[in-house]
Amino acid sequence: MKLARRVIAASAIALAATFVCAFGPDPKPQTLNPKPQTPDPTPDTRYPILVTAAPVYQPLAALKGGERFPQGAQIMCIDGGVAAPLVPGFAASADANVSWDATTVLFSARPSPADHWQIWELNLATHATRQLVASNVDLIRPMYLPAGQLVYAARQPQGYRIEVAGKANALKLAPIDSAAAASVLPLSYIPASAIPVDVLRDGRILFESFYPLGVGSTPELFLVYSDGSGVESYRCDHGRARWGGRQLANGDVVFTHGVSLARFTSSFAHEVAIPASHADFAGGIRETPDGSWLVSVRANAASHYALKLWKPGALAMTRIFADPTRNLVDPILIAPRPRPNQHPTGLHPWNYANIMALDSRQSRMGDLTIAPVQVRLETLTPDGHTVVNGTAPVESDGSFFVQTPADQPIRFALLDAKGSVIRREQGWFWIRKGEQRYCVGCHTGPERASQNRLPAVLLRTTTPADLTGQKPTATADAATPRGN
Numbered sequence: 001m002k003l004a005r006r007v008i009a010a011s012a013i014a015l016a017a018t019f020v021c022a023f024g025p026d027p028k029p030q031t032l033n034p035k036p037q038t039p040d041p042t043p044d045t046r047y048p049i050l051v052t053a054a055p056v057y058q059p060l061a062a063l064k065g066g067e068r069f070p071q072g073a074q075i076m077c078i079d080g081g082v083a084a085p086l087v088p089g090f091a092a093s094a095d096a097n098v099s100w101d102a103t104t105v106l107f108s109a110r111p112s113p114a115d116h117w118q119i120w121e122l123n124l125a126t127h128a129t130r131q132l133v134a135s136n137v138d139l140i141r142p143m144y145l146p147a148g149q150l151v152y153a154a155r156q157p158q159g160y161r162i163e164v165a166g167k168a169n170a171l172k173l174a175p176i177d178s179a180a181a182a183s184v185l186p187l188s189y190i191p192a193s194a195i196p197v198d199v200l201r202d203g204r205i206l207f208e209s210f211y212p213l214g215v216g217s218t219p220e221l222f223l224v225y226s227d228g229s230g231v232e233s234y235r236c237d238h239g240r241a242r243w244g245g246r247q248l249a250n251g252d253v254v255f256t257h258g259v260s261l262a263r264f265t266s267s268f269a270h271e272v273a274i275p276a277s278h279a280d281f282a283g284g285i286r287e288t289p290d291g292s293w294l295v296s297v298r299a300n301a302a303s304h305y306a307l308k309l310w311k312p313g314a315l316a317m318t319r320i321f322a323d324p325t326r327n328l329v330d331p332i333l334i335a336p337r338p339r340p341n342q343h344p345t346g347l348h349p350w351n352y353a354n355i356m357a358l359d360s361r362q363s364r365m366g367d368l369t370i371a372p373v374q375v376r377l378e379t380l381t382p383d384g385h386t387v388v389n390g391t392a393p394v395e396s397d398g399s400f401f402v403q404t405p406a407d408q409p410i411r412f413a414l415l416d417a418k419g420s421v422i423r424r425e426q427g428w429f430w431i432r433k434g435e436q437r438y439c440v441g442c443h444t445g446p447e448r449a450s451q452n453r454l455p456a457v458l459l460r461t462t463t464p465a466d467l468t469g470q471k472p473t474a475t476a477d478a479a480t481p482r483g484n
Contacts, residue, residue, distance in 0.1 A: 048079040048334040049294065049321075050086060050096040050105065051307060057327040059282055060219055060243060062140065063193045063208060065159045069094060075107055076328075078307075078321055087122060087129060091115070097143045098332055100339040106132075106142040106150060119152055119165075121173065124334070132175055133165050133184075141196050143205075145226055146340045148173065151187070151196050151205055159193030161186055162207060164226055187228040189407050189430035190214035191380060194222075197284075200247050203343035204230070208245075211238050212427025214380075214409055219243040221255060221264075227345040228407075229432045236364050236443060237270040244283015254293075256281040276310070277317065284330045294320070294331040305329050348434025353406045354464050355437045356457070358450045359398035360414055362441030363423070370422050372414035375400045377467040380409040380428060389469025391415065398441070399455035403464040406433040414442070 054073035061068045073094040075086040086105070087093050093109040094117075105122045117138040122129050133139055135154060142152040148170035153160035164185045166173055187205070188194035192214050198206040204223045211220035211233070219241040224231045234245075234253065242262065245255040253264040254274070261274040261281055282296035282305045293312065296305040306322035321328060360375065361368045377389045394400045394414065404410055409428035413421050423442060431437060440450045 047288070048077055049307070049331050050098065050334060051076050051078060051296075051321070051328045051331045052094045052096065053083075053323060053326040053328055054094070055326050057282065057305065057329050059329075060241075062153070062160055062195050063210060063219060063243075065155070065193060068140075072113075077334075081321075083321070087120075089129075090120075092117075095141050095330065096332055098334055098337070099144055100146075100337055102334055102336045105334075106144060108140045108142055108152075119150070130175065132173055143196055143199050144173075145199060146203055146342045147226065149226070151199070151226065153193075153195045158191045160195055162188040162194045162196055162205070162224070164228075185228065186407075187224055187226075188231075189228075190409050190428050191384065197221075197244065198246050198253075199340055200253075201251065201338065201340050203341045206234070206245050206247070206253065208243050212425075214428035216427060221245045221253070225343045225345075227343070227347055227432060228430075229345070229347060229435045230437070231429055235264055235270060242271070244281070244285070246283075246285050246287075248287050249291075254285050256283040256285075261285075274312065276312075277315075280305075282327070282329045286331050286333060288333065289335070294333075296327070296329045296331065298327075307331055346434075346436065347432055350434040351406060352403050352468050353431035353433065353435040353437065354401070354403055355431060355439070356401045356455065356464075357399060357412075357439050357441065358455055359441050360394060360400060360412075361398035362444050364443055365423075367441075368414070368423060370416055371396070372398065372422060373417045374415040374419070375402065376413040376415055376421075377402065377404060377469070378411050378413060378424075379405060379469060387469070390465075390467045392465035392467060393457075395456035395460065397453075397456045399457040401455075401457045401461070401464045402467045404431055405468045406431055406435070412442070 052073050053076045054069045055071040058068050072092045075093040075096050076083045077086045090109040090111055091113045093107055095108045097106040103124055107120055108117045109120050110117055117140050118131060119133040119139050119142045120129055120131050138155040140153050142150050145151055147168040149164050149166035149168060150173060151164050154163050164187055165183060167183055190213060192210055194207050194209045196205050196207045200206055204225055207222050207224060208219055209222055210216040211218050220238060221234045221242060222231060223234055240257050242255045242257055245253050247253050251266060255262060259280055261276050262271045263274055265272055279297045280300060286294040293310050295308050295310055297308050298305045305327040307320045307328045308317040309320050310317040360372055372394045374391045375394050376391045379387050379389055381387060392400055392402045407430060409430060411425040411428050413424035416422050
């Protein structure tokens with residue numbers, strides 16, 4: 001569904017804004033619960049901190065298409081034990097994201113209670129605010145991208161969809177022109193919510209959705225490039241709900257299970273537990289320059305999230321700020337940070353994509369003992385019906401090479417010699433227009449590297465089997481896989 005986008009004047013919208021974070025005086029500062037008495041705050045806590053304050057916070061509501069802040073929210077700027085609204089002229093504000101050079105802040109806001117959440121930018125030097133993207137639906141979680149664009153989530157009938165706005169390699173963000181269709185690019189193509197949570201150092205977007213992707217109910221973390229290609233699970237050890245991922249300076253990604261913390265690190269194909277005090281974590285951890293973490297934590301569901309500072313490995317956390325009436329979540333320092341790598345797109349202006357499986361017999365769920373003979377491609381219609389686009393042969397080594405429809409939900413099923421399903425993907429994924437992709441096996445996981453050999457399918461042909469489904473052959477059956 002195309003959503004209306006309109007140009008917003010680059011001049012500042014007339015919204016009064018004053019600050020306590022060394023940007024200007026504040027006539028009515030709000031003092032939060034004081035931090036513990038110490039001779040002098042550590043250097044890292046001297047950075048101003050932006051945090052979203054809300055009476056009620058439901059961290060997973062957006063994954064269900066709901067409202068995370070049902071009683072409103074306000075971005076607070078905290079410095080030296082004193083806090084004040086960052087943009088007091090708005091009825092509600094949230095999702096602060098500081099630019100790489102710490103000169104501007106992206107945020108989502110409602111000018112009035114009746115308005116949708118929209119995307120705005122604040123200039124920290126001039127205090128000017130401007131609206132970057134306007135829509136007739138809610139737009140949340142905006143984040144800067146290294147190529148001069150921004151990524152965010154836009155509400156759709158089926159949930160939230162990830163979109164990228166702006167022109168790549170622009171010197172600075174400009175208001176999005178609805179006449180330039182290419183300036184707003186959808187990145188997710190599943191009948192479920194996908195919410196960006198971080199932009200990684202390699203330029204990929206870390207996002208939350210449900211597993212299995214498109215149909216599941218367990219919060220999980222996924223990755224996608226800024227052109228929508230290469231969508232994948234961050235790790236394949238699915239099970240416990242995990243959300244609120246953030247990347248550390250060493251490349252690890254820290255996230256929460258709610259009552260515990262864990263991380264993804266490059267040396268393991270599974271998550272690693274983080275020993276910490278038992279508590280309820282909101283996620284969205286931010287690392288300070290000395291390696292300490294800003295965490296939003298509460299004792300139990302009956303209390304509010306407070307902002308604490310924790311050095312991993314320490315026995316206790318130090319309370320930095322707390323508000324007895326509001327949750328303090330999603331902290332971020334107003335400080336320069338490294339700009340991620342820019343991802344050069346490899347897409348082509350086609351209406352299809354190519355994918356090669358090197359050995360579809362392999363799977364993290366257990367390698368098949370029944371040799372697949374064919375692979376079947378299934379797509380999902382907008383009204384939720386599963387359709388078969390066609391089948392292609394699977395070689396004796398498990399390889400196949402197919403051409404698929406682009407920018408829509410797809411999944412594969414493996415068939416035996418009788419045409420019965422022996423394994424079907426549990427969820428949906430997508431391939432972008434012109435994407436050239438390969439996989440090792442069927443949800444194999446990052447620990448399974450491909451064999452250094454030529455796939456048998458390329459010995460037979462270098463032309464992919466056409467499964468674009470210009471003429472769908474049948475309605476997908478609901479056959480139960482026969483087993484492994």
